[in-house]
Each structure stands twice: as C-alpha cells, then as structure tokens.
Amino acid sequence: MNIGILGSGNVGGTLGRRWAQTGHQVVFGTRDPSADEIKRLVSQSGATARAATLAEAAKDCEVLLLATPWGATKEVLNGLGDLSGKILIDATNPLRPRLDGLELGTTTSAAEQVAGWAAGANVVKAFNTVGFNIMANPAFSGGKPVMFVCGDDADAKRIAKQLADELGFEGVDAGPLTQARLLEPFALLWISLALSFGLGRDIAFKLLRR
Amino acid sequence: MNIGILGSGNVGGTLGRRWAQTGHQVVFGTRDPSADEIKRLVSQSGATARAATLAEAAKDCEVLLLATPWGATKEVLNGLGDLSGKILIDATNPLRPRLDGLELGTTTSAAEQVAGWAAGANVVKAFNTVGFNIMANPAFSGGKPVMFVCGDDADAKRIAKQLADELGFEGVDAGPLTQARLLEPFALLWISLALSFGLGRDIAFKLLRR
Numbered sequence: 001m002n003i004g005i006l007g008s009g010n011v012g013g014t015l016g017r018r019w020a021q022t023g024h025q026v027v028f029g030t031r032d033p034s035a036d037e038i039k040r041l042v043s044q045s046g047a048t049a050r051a052a053t054l055a056e057a058a059k060d061c062e063v064l065l066l067a068t069p070w071g072a073t074k075e076v077l078n079g080l081g082d083l084s085g086k087i088l089i090d091a092t093n094p095l096r097p098r099l100d101g102l103e104l105g106t107t108t109s110a111a112e113q114v115a116g117w118a119a120g121a122n123v124v125k126a127f128n129t130v131g132f133n134i135m136a137n138p139a140f141s142g143g144k145p146v147m148f149v150c151g152d153d154a155d156a157k158r159i160a161k162q163l164a165d166e167l168g169f170e171g172v173d174a175g176p177l178t179q180a181r182l183l184e185p186f187a188l189l190w191i192s193l194a195l196s197f198g199l200g201r202d203i204a205f206k207l208l209r210r
Numbered sequence: 211m212n213i214g215i216l217g218s219g220n221v222g223g224t225l226g227r228r229w230a231q232t233g234h235q236v237v238f239g240t241r242d243p244s245a246d247e248i249k250r251l252v253s254q255s256g257a258t259a260r261a262a263t264l265a266e267a268a269k270d271c272e273v274l275l276l277a278t279p280w281g282a283t284k285e286v287l288n289g290l291g292d293l294s295g296k297i298l299i300d301a302t303n304p305l306r307p308r309l310d311g312l313e314l315g316t317t318t319s320a321a322e323q324v325a326g327w328a329a330g331a332n333v334v335k336a337f338n339t340v341g342f343n344i345m346a347n348p349a350f351s352g353g354k355p356v357m358f359v360c361g362d363d364a365d366a367k368r369i370a371k372q373l374a375d376e377l378g379f380e381g382v383d384a385g386p387l388t389q390a391r392l393l394e395p396f397a398l399l400w401i402s403l404a405l406s407f408g409l410g411r412d413i414a415f416k417l418l419r420r
Contacts, residue, residue, distance in 0.1 A: 106316060106395055106398075140418040140419070140420050141420065142352075142353055142416065142418045142419070143352055143353065143416070143418065145418055146415075148399075172403075172409075173407065173408075174399070174402075174403060174407060175402060175403075175406060175407035179399075179402060179407075181395070182395050182396075182398050182399040182402065183399070185316055185391070185392050185395035185396065186392075186395065186396055186399055188316075188392050189358075189384070189389075189392040189393070189396055192384075192385060192389060192392065193382075193384060193385075196385060197383065197384060197385035197389075198383075199382075199417075199419070202419060202420045203417060203418060203419055204418045205356075205415045205416065205417060205418065206352065206353070206415065206416040206418050207409075207413060207414075207415065208350040208352045208353065208355055208413060208414045208415065208416050209350075209352070209409070209412060209413055210350050210351065210412045
C-alpha cells in the first residue's frame, strides 16, 4: 500500500516508520522535507520510505494518515486540493492547547469537520486514542490493545482496521463517522490519565468480550 | 457500609443487589417502595436489603448511589434536602432519549451539574461506564474490567473504588470530577458499541499496563 503521512511528528512519524518497516511504501509529508528530523525518520524507516511535501504525499498515495496538530489541520487540508478517491485516516484530536479539554463538543467532532474539509475523501477516524509510544509498541502481557475505527465507507474502514491489526492492535469497527464524537473524548481520557493523573504513558485499553 | 440506592432500576438494582450480597446494608430508594419489582429486588438481595422512599434512603445511608434516569435527576436531588457529609456516587449519563448522544458537551458534565444540585455531598462519578449486565457479572477470561472513579474528595473516591473492587472491577482513580466530561462520553461509547454497532452487551474495557 502507498501511505502518505500528513504531519510527520510523533504520531505520524511513529506510524509511518512502523508501516514502512512492515513493507508499505510510506511518504512522510511535511512542510520541509529536507529538515534534519525528517531525514532521520526516513533513514530509520528503511528503503520503502521517503519524504515529500504535504501536497506530494497526498497526490502520490491512496491512503493518507492525517496526524497534524489540530490548529494546522484546516490549512493543511485546504492546501491539498481535490482528494476524491483517497482514504483519509484522521488521527487528530481537537485538543485545547493545554490538553485540558476538546475544542469541539459531543455534538460534532474533528472527524466530521475533517470530512467537510477533505474534498472527496473517504474519512475514517482511527489512531487517535492512544499515545504514539503505544503505536510504536502495542505489546502488553495482558493482551492486545483495541484500536477503534469509525467512518461511513466500509472499504476505508476495512483498510484502517487492517493497518491497525498489522501493528499489533485489535482493530474494531465502532460505527459511522459520527462516533468520532466519542472516540475523541476517549482519546482525551487516555491523555489525561497518562499525563495528568498518574498512570503514565504505558497504558492502553483492551476490549474484553465473552 | 450503609448504601442508599437512588433509583432502583437496572443499574441501581443490580449494584444494590450485589453489594447486599457481599454484606453491605442496602436501602433501595424508589418512588414506590411497595411496588412488586422492588419487593422482588429486596427478596433477591437477602437479609441486608430493604426498600424505602428516596428521601429515607438518602437520610439513612452515608453512601448514596445515584442511578436515576437523567431527566429525573434534578428533581430527585432537589427532593432530598441537605446532603452534607454524604458520599454520592454518580452513575448517571446525560443521555439523549434515543441514546444517540449526550445532552451535555465536553465543557461540562452531568457529574458537575449533580455536584451543584446535591447540596453538601462529596460527589464521585463512577459506575456509569458499562451496562448493568457487566455490573451484575464482571468476570471475563481476558482480565478484570476497569471502573473509573473521579471526584474532588479523596475519601469519597477511595470508597467508590473499594465498592468497585469488591464487585470484581479494577477501580481506577481518573482524577477530579471534571474528568466526568470524559467518562460520560466513554459510557456512550460502550452503549453505542453494545446496542447499535454489533458488539453486543457482553463487552468491557480492561486497562492494560506495563
């Protein structure tokens, strides 16, 4: 699969590196492809990775991971032009700058806003609910962490789920894109427990069934 | 412990029955203590349970479980008078009637509203994040389900956590009462997965650590 990373920071960098290492063609989209940290990221990711501008990454790949800071998201997407036929996996959270809340309430979500801005794309919400350290290494002795995906296009969700499964998560279909209204607060729960309330970043959630 | 159940429906009935069976004194508070289903509940719960009006349950018990339908919550609390010194464990979710959303956004929570209405009480949010069937039987082969508790009073949280632990959950302190802004959407995630998106009611979340 050709996977374009829109925003090659902690989350985008980690996922792109791991997908490259599992054999996908990864394009790290970034404002400055010649920056030192991007060169380092490409070199860590191996022969199937390269860096490009955000627009090139979007143009060259059928699957796009959106991992921009929330404040930059609209501008980044507006700069990409038509995304018809692209699968866009939205890993953003509309966090307030101090991580003490979400900028959007439960009557809408970042994902729905993204769908309005990403002209033509099939948007899936995923990879927003744990920290990048868990995406780097999702192995827990207690079982596989869950990765919820939600969206309105079955194929796009199937692909997002596959990408999560390949990394060692249990990808689970959580319903339509409006479910991002719940997955985004779920992400903030992880963040607040990890960073503010003493549990630390080495936590995740397993879906128990019987 | 003397535990008063405010709202003896599915959630309140299940938790009260199980707490009574583990040896606590449980008072099922309800509009009509002589109703057949309340008599049945008391008889299932054993010798340490009894039924009473909501006001009696609140007066006689130091620990109160709030398990009212959201629409009735304000009226119930307003009818209880001064709750100074009581521990009130809020298991409500401000669900919209069709369970398709929350009536309150992530800038406030039912728990914070409850704290404003429950004069003098130490409010803890807990027992709102899984269905009553899981509270009835939290045993999963994959591990213990997590039960988050949040609140602004350490003793009240310690007691809510103990009550969760006794039932077979892993009680986890999720921080101050404002964290209910996240635990309430987390509950709706469980509800939507269980009822609308095919996972069924026999699911829960385990907190993974390493």
